[in-house]
Amino acid sequence: MKILNSYTQTGKWWRGSFHNHTTNSDGWFPLETVYKMYGGYDFLGISDHDKITKHEGERSIPTVFDAIEVSSRQTHMLLVNPPLAMLDQYSNEFTIENYQRLADMAIDNGGFAVLVHPNRFFSNYWTLEDMMKLERYIGIEVYNGDGNPEYDIAFDKWDALLSSGRKVWGFGNDDSHVYGQEKRAWNMVQAEENTNEAITQAIKNGNFYVSTGYGFDAIRTEGHTIVIDLRSNELLDKMYKYVTFFGKDGRVLQETTGRISQATYECKGDEGYVRIAAYLEGGYGAFSQPLFVETSK
Numbered sequence: 001m002k003i004l005n006s007y008t009q010t011g012k013w014w015r016g017s018f019h020n021h022t023t024n025s026d027g028w029f030p031l032e033t034v035y036k037m038y039g040g041y042d043f044l045g046i047s048d049h050d051k052i053t054k055h056e057g058e059r060s061i062p063t064v065f066d067a068i069e070v071s072s073r074q075t076h077m078l079l080v081n082p083p084l085a086m087l088d089q090y091s092n093e094f095t096i097e098n099y100q101r102l103a104d105m106a107i108d109n110g111g112f113a114v115l116v117h118p119n120r121f122f123s124n125y126w127t128l129e130d131m132m133k134l135e136r137y138i139g140i141e142v143y144n145g146d147g148n149p150e151y152d153i154a155f156d157k158w159d160a161l162l163s164s165g166r167k168v169w170g171f172g173n174d175d176s177h178v179y180g181q182e183k184r185a186w187n188m189v190q191a192e193e194n195t196n197e198a199i200t201q202a203i204k205n206g207n208f209y210v211s212t213g214y215g216f217d218a219i220r221t222e223g224h225t226i227v228i229d230l231r232s233n234e235l236l237d238k239m240y241k242y243v244t245f246f247g248k249d250g251r252v253l254q255e256t257t258g259r260i261s262q263a264t265y266e267c268k269g270d271e272g273y274v275r276i277a278a279y280l281e282g283g284y285g286a287f288s289q290p291l292f293v294e295t296s297k
Contacts, residue, residue: 001224001267001269001293001294001295001296002293002294002295002296003221003224003226003267003274003291003292003293003294004291004292004293004294005219005220005221005226005291006205006206006207006289006291007190007206007207007218007219007220007288007289008207009190009191009192009202009205009207010190010192011190011191011192011193011198011202012190012191012192012194013188013189013190013215014042014043014188014189014190014191014194014199015040015041015042015043015186015187015188015189015211016041016042016043016044016045016063016186016187016189016199017038017041017044017045017145017172017173017174017176017185017186017187018044018045018047018065018067018078018080018114018171018173018187019045019047019067019069019078019114019116019141019144019171019173019174019175019176020034020038020044020045020046020047020173020174020175020176020182021034021046021047021048021049021069021175021176021177022034022046022048022053024046024048024051024053025048025049025050025051025069026049026177027048027176027177027178028177028178028179029178029179031046031053031055031056031057032057032058032059034046034176035057035058035059035060035061037176037179037182037183038061038182038183039060039061040060041061041186042061042062042063042194043061043062043063043064043065043189043194043199044061044063044064044065045064045065045066045067045080046064046065046066046067047067047068047069047078047079047080048068048069049069049071050068050069050070050071050090050092051068052066052067052068052082052084052086052087053066062194063194063195063196063199065080065081065196065199066080066081066082067079067080067081067082068082068086069116070092070099070102071092071124072092072093072094072124073094073123073124074094074124075094075115075118075124075125075126075130076116076117076124077099077102077103077113077114077115077116077137078113078114078115078116078141078173079102079103079105079106079111079112079113079114080106080111080112080113080114080200081106081109081110081111081112081196081200082102082105082106082109082111083105083106083109085105086102086105086106090102096130096133096134099134100134100135100136103134103136103137104136107136110200111200112137112138112139112200112203112204113136113137113138114137114138114139114140114141114171115131115134115137115139115140115141116140116141116144116173116175117141117144117146117151117152117154117175118131118140118141118154118157119151119152119153119154119156119157120144120151120152121150121151122151125151126140126157128157128160128161131157131161132161132164132166137168138168138169138203138204139168139169139170139171140154140157140158140161140168140170140171141154141170141171141172141173141175142154142155142158142170142171142172142210142287143170143171143172143173143185143210143212143287144172144173144174144175144185145172145173145174145175145176145181145182145184145185146175146181155170155246155250155277155287156250158170159246159248159249159250162248162272162273162275162290163248163249163250163272167290167292169203169206169208169289170210170275170287170289171187171210172185172186172187172210172211172212172287173185173186173187174186184212185210185211185212186210186211187203187208187209187210187211188208188209188210188211188215188216188286189202189203189207189208190202190207190208191207206289208289209286209287209288209289210286210287211284211285211286211287212283212284212285212286213280213283213284213285214230214231214278214279214280214284214285214286215230215231215286216228216229216230216231216276216278216286216288217229217230217231217232219276219288219291221291224266224267225264225265225266225267226245226264226265226266226267226274226276226291227262227263227264228243228262228263228264228265228276228278228288229261229262230243230260230261230262230263230278231286232261236261236280237259237261238259239259239280239281239282240257240258240259240280240281241256241257241258241259241260241263241278241279241280241281242255242257242278242279243255243256243257243260243263243276243277243278243279244256244276244277244278245263245265245274245275245276246274246275246276246277247270247271247272247273247274248270248271248272248273253265253271253274263276263278267293269293269295270293270295271293272292272293273290273291273292273293274290274291274293275287275288275289275290275291276288
């Protein structure tokens, strides 16, 4: 049995979001105000609808990413680091062929593609059938900060993709348009330095997790055992935690609760993958990328 763990690179944990809007599309605030709303973040992407917003003006955020939200009436896709030439023959029409063309352009430019708010059932959602048809995207938005669990949480579709054999990462973003939507969900990326290149490479490697206020210090393996080091300090160690290990088809493999700073799970070999959800009392959460479990044939 072999456990493929994406959390092997060392470095610091950097906080950021890729999916946010300004008045250049349907956001309520100009870019400079959005920068202020995200003060304290290490990196930030601006993904206006069908536009690549130029980063300019004063900001305290060290690293920024060009992005675009491809926004057909049917469904939406986030592209990070799209080439400006994409706009020369741009169309947001939803066909698999057109979305694949746009995704390929961003990926070939060194960026990546993410399928966003796939469960937003009243509009702009992804069917599992279409998600299976599209290729090369790196992940899906499993937690959208709009905040309604009926349609902005998509662990079910993530499990369906993973269980089918697709290796895709889970993202958390605010999709912020107005005050109150900022800093609800973000990505904690482990990298040696806070640069576009280092953050992008860590994202592609799966060396990040989604947070809504809680976190991991490390996710590691010891033989066939997955060891989760929860974020720990004198205050947090006194608080109650809820840690769940999920496997193929979203099956609950194990639940660990208590005033703990660590949780472990011993793999049996039939899990397919193991992903972890950790909640702190009060509801703040952290969600790992899957660790893929391979058995010898």
